[in-house]
Amino acid sequence: MTAAPGPPPRPDAEGARRALIELRHEVAKAVVGQDAAVSGLVIALICHGHVLLEGVPGVAKTLLVRTLATALSLDTRRVQFTPDLMPGDVTGSLVYDNRTSEFAFREGPVFTNLLLADEINRTPPKTQAALLEVMEERQVTVDGQPRRLPTPFAVLATQNPIEHEGTYPLPEAQLDRFLIKVTLPLPPREDEVHILARHAGGFDPSDLAAAGVRPVAGPADIIAARNAAAQVQVQREVLAYIVDLARATRALPSVLLGVSPRGATALLATARAWAWLSGRSYVTPDDVKALARATLRHRLSLRPEAEQDGTTAESVLDQVLITVPVPR
Numbered sequence: 001m002t003a004a005p006g007p008p009p010r011p012d013a014e015g016a017r018r019a020l021i022e023l024r025h026e027v028a029k030a031v032v033g034q035d036a037a038v039s040g041l042v043i044a045l046i047c048h049g050h051v052l053l054e055g056v057p058g059v060a061k062t063l064l065v066r067t068l069a070t071a072l073s074l075d076t077r078r079v080q081f082t083p084d085l086m087p088g089d090v091t092g093s094l095v096y097d098n099r100t101s102e103f104a105f106r107e108g109p110v111f112t113n114l115l116l117a118d119e120i121n122r123t124p125p126k127t128q129a130a131l132l133e134v135m136e137e138r139q140v141t142v143d144g145q146p147r148r149l150p151t152p153f154a155v156l157a158t159q160n161p162i163e164h165e166g167t168y169p170l171p172e173a174q175l176d177r178f179l180i181k182v183t184l185p186l187p188p189r190e191d192e193v194h195i196l197a198r199h200a201g202g203f204d205p206s207d208l209a210a211a212g213v214r215p216v217a218g219p220a221d222i223i224a225a226r227n228a229a230a231q232v233q234v235q236r237e238v239l240a241y242i243v244d245l246a247r248a249t250r251a252l253p254s255v256l257l258g259v260s261p262r263g264a265t266a267l268l269a270t271a272r273a274w275a276w277l278s279g280r281s282y283v284t285p286d287d288v289k290a291l292a293r294a295t296l297r298h299r300l301s302l303r304p305e306a307e308q309d310g311t312t313a314e315s316v317l318d319q320v321l322i323t324v325p326v327p328r
């Protein structure tokens, strides 16, 4: 018997769940640690959301996205956002074909499943706007003709964390469009030794097949997961808890702009996906708590005075999670 390329079709939700959990082991063949980032990316895919990826250079953001794409049988592309990048360089554009004397659409890099958008804050607002529009509409319209992007489609965007001159930080309203912010911290010492041991043993990050990374899930699993997560029950008390968390962020003196209702719906979605991945058919307040930081931290803007005093979005959320009464 010869093995079929790619994963077997798995129409059932339980099979999809097991495949998405197995995915973590597959990713771990290349990426040491960073479990929270892997979970965050899987949740975003289940929720049909986009991701802000944060971490200093060299913590395996690119490696993680490439490995995840391989393990999920998805196409991936990377775009480096530079000051001179034009909207058409992202979305695609009409090009003149000398042979046919006609204009033909040449697809830009957004025509993929996982678009790694590196350093989006280095490109001017016009090109950022083109990307954000594609994120929202999941299609590119050129010459009046809409062209659908593949399913799934997710933008995984990094921002240059160093506030260089000539960067264009995304406005709050735009950050709100990202479902989740995933951070890749510097690895603990033990993990870093493990990374080096792998390299010493011949690990080549550009050859994932040699590292043993195989497709263990595919787009059908993501769609099955999406449908199953939509069936996860949420009691009214838990909905109210999410709303209370969002409202609490708006009432704090250190906060200029709190979590919007869009942010609250995002938390509902991520908590539901997490409940489903955990094998439950209902959302608990602990699911909400587990996803609150990743889902809400980029949606808060603090008063400059508070920031100078060392307040962070994370510390605000920690405070809110402690003070808002949890339903039982």
Ligand SMILES: Nc1ncnc2c1ncn2[C@@H]1O[C@H](COP(=O)(O)OP(=O)(O)O)[C@@H](O)[C@H]1O
Pocket (backbone or CB within 6 Å): 030, 031, 032, 033, 034, 055, 056, 057, 058, 059, 060, 061, 062, 063, 064, 187, 195, 205
């Ligand atoms: N957690 C990790 N697991 C495995 N390799 C790692 C890890 N962190 C860093 N590396 C190594 O360092 C490289 C980081 O490169 P890259 O993925 O391009 O980082 P980034 O995109 O965050 O700048 C990887 O290719 C790998 O060789």
Ligand SMILES: [Mg+2]
Pocket (backbone or CB within 6 Å): 061, 062, 063, 118
């Ligand atoms: Mg990179």
